[in-house]
Amino acid sequence: MNAPRLDLSAKFPVKVGHSSATGTAAAAPAAVPAATPKRTGTSGKLLRNPFFVIGAVILSVMVALAVFAPWVAPFSPDEIDLFAIEEPPGGGHWLGTDEVGRDVFSRLLFGGRVSVLVGVSAVALQLVIGVALGALAGYCGGLVDAVVMRLTEVVMCFPFYAIAITLAALFGASVWNVILIIGILHWTGLARLVRAEFMSLREREFVLAARAIGTSPLRIVLRHLLRNSYGPVLVYATLAVAQGVLAEAALSFLGLGVRQPQPSWGNMLSAAQSMRVLSDQWWLWMPPGIAIMLMVLAINFLGEALSSNLNRRPARPVADLWPRRRAHRQP
């Protein structure tokens, strides 16, 4: 470990406030010591961001509908009604029925559960792998860094859909395999992000100070480095949920993800591979497609709001005299 120059005395007072610039968790105690919480901090700024508000409203409605699907849905998603096959919307079925008389609206609600489950679990898996490897590479550097980075590059060289369908063919098609596949293929971006954050943070004086007073490496990683990388990681993870939802839809659409009879937006869309459905029965494929788009759009809005919130320069009167810091660019 090469020791940075000891210019603590000159810069230390500036660095005391390092935690307030990043992350909601770190900012809260430093910024608001008063008993009455004022909506001036990070959350207040977020609530004034139209992207955040629109995204949060759409997403919470969709997630609520998915979670409470058994109580909201007018029919069971598997209920076959052979007397009502391929009925257009109207009458008893809001969005019509499919080729075996199942209610499309109910299936749509239950399909949302798959998207939420896959999106969140796949990102959780990515976080575990990506943050661990990125932290390892960024903190240790040297040979460990080289090995982890080569591994990351190897995984990144495989185009996602080509390798994903291969793995799906080998593992078999199921919800859990879809989560596994997305998780083990998409962690690379997170690992690189965490590594880059750690590399720039570990040379900073507050880390040096922590090391000087004998803080253990694990505690430095968790309390000082990881906590200060919180913001970019949160933004990345948010956007990764959207990618997960899209990937699940694509795999299920190809018949390599969630299989019938369990409904998912992707496998509902595969009905439109038949030209007859595509041209005449819009209610079978338009609603799931629009649902995917809305959910992904809402998550992307949230990501955009979070990222612009984090990139905002601290409101200093002299801000414009300072050399302009390059904003953190999202991958």
Add this chain to the structure above:
Amino acid sequence: MLRFLLRRLAVALPVLLGISLIVFLLVHLQPGDPFVEMVSPDATPEQKAELLRSYGYGDPIGIQYLRWLGKLATGELGNSVLQGRAVTALIGERLGNTALLAGSSLLLTLAVALPLGLFIGLRRNGWPDILVSVLSFALVSVPTFFLAMLLIKLFAIDLRWFPTGGVVTIGAGHEGWGHVRDVFAHLVLPSAVLALANIAILSRYLRSSVSELVDQDFIRALFARGVPLRRVVTPHLLRNAARPLVIIISLEIPALLSSALLTETVFNWPGVGRLSFEAVQGRDYPLLMGIVLFLAVTTLACNLLADLLQAVVDPRVRLVR
């Protein structure tokens, strides 16, 4: 420059080995033994075992990997189970179609995104800027295959402007210019689908780099001296903004090959992406592994190309370790 090149290659070599190792492990994970198609159905179990041994099936996995690597070095990827032909030949046949699709969508992307990004970069926060922002959010959020279906429904089924899929009209037997026109008509929708999301990303990227450049002193000085806009745009703005563009485009090629899988499947476009989907459906593992290996190596090559181009357009890069 040569040192830079050698250093890049030294980094790429372990990655290449890693790729081959992963593909080899995937080959090993495949259910059943890979030689099953080579044995005649009426052979006795002893004969089968003998044949497998002669191919080294029971050898330690390390030896098998080295042997597989040796075969790979001579360009041998084995035979397709379903079609009984060399995997390399099958990929070669389909590669032209994929290259045509990817190339035309790349051209379309550049033709639209360059002027668009420049325009909204120069007029930040006007209504075109906001419109493009909203549209690009929508385009990035829509699944490509759903977009493909919407376009087929609208332009192929309802308006009948373009065919619904394939490369040529079956049974039409066009020749010469007629053939070119026919292929072009089939090409419009799939390349538009592939291009739209990229247009959104690229124009947003260009917008931010142009709007950063406009604030810089050398551009402001040009304007202050009264240099007309068109004399600023091409030699100064575009040249500086396009520098990272070269790299983005070379990194875009593998992404195009990958996302072409869905587009090719929806449009029945007989390219490499569709071939890999057919291989999955037919459980044709040798073909599948061949395609995966091919795509991964192509990606690695494109990454190297991106590094080299970066060093060419920005000599400072060569000095950075």
